[in-house]
Amino acid sequence: MKLNVKKGDNVLVIAGKDAGKTGEILEVNREDGKVIVANVNIQSHHKKPRSKDDKGGIIKSEGPIDVSNVQVVCPACKKATRVAHKDVDGKNQRVCKKCGASLDVVKKAAKSSKKA
Numbered sequence: 001m002k003l004n005v006k007k008g009d010n011v012l013v014i015a016g017k018d019a020g021k022t023g024e025i026l027e028v029n030r031e032d033g034k035v036i037v038a039n040v041n042i043q044s045h046h047k048k049p050r051s052k053d054d055k056g057g058i059i060k061s062e063g064p065i066d067v068s069n070v071q072v073v074c075p076a077c078k079k080a081t082r083v084a085h086k087d088v089d090g091k092n093q094r095v096c097k098k099c100g101a102s103l104d105v106v107k108k109a110a111k112s113s114k115k116a
Contacts, residue, residue: 001030001031001033003028003030003033003067004067004072004082004083004094005025005028005035005067005070005072005083006025006028007025007026007027007028008024008025008105009024009025009072009073009103010022010023010024010025010072010073010075011023011024011025011035011037011070011071011072011073011080012070012071012073012080013037013040013065013069013070014069014070014071014080015068015069016041016065016069017041018040018041018065021037021039021040022073023037023038023039023040024037024038025037025038025070026038026062028067029064032064033066033067033068034064034065034066034067035064035065035067035070036062036063036064036065037062037065037070038062039062040062040065041062041063041064041065042060042061042062042063043060043061043062043063044058044059044060045058045059045060045061046058046059047059072094072103074096074098074099074101074103075101075103075105076096076099076101077096077098077099077101079098079099081096081097081098081099082097083095083096083097083103084096084097088102
């Protein structure tokens with residue numbers, strides 16, 4: 001399934017019990033069309049201790065949200081927006097529908113190669 005969101009995007013939840021909350025996408029499941037957003041859709045899982053050293057308790061974790069219930073927040077205009085696609089220098093980029101700014105973060109070189 002083609003999705004307009006990527007891991008690391010800042011999104012706004014527009015539907016459901018957590019509508020209005022924002023967070024960063026931690027995981028994208030393309031087969032199911034679901035995303036996991038940080039600190040949104042918190043679910044409780046009860047864990048039973050399986051051994052003497054194992055601790056039980058209630059574990060809280062983020063649950064999946066359908067991708068149709070989130071919108072990307074533009075880093076330039078800070079508004080929730082739909083995503084347009086534009087051809088820039090021969091590469092397809094995601095851009096903001098409202099201001100036209102690029103939504104794709106340019107990755108810097110991780111290490112500079114210096115030889116002494």
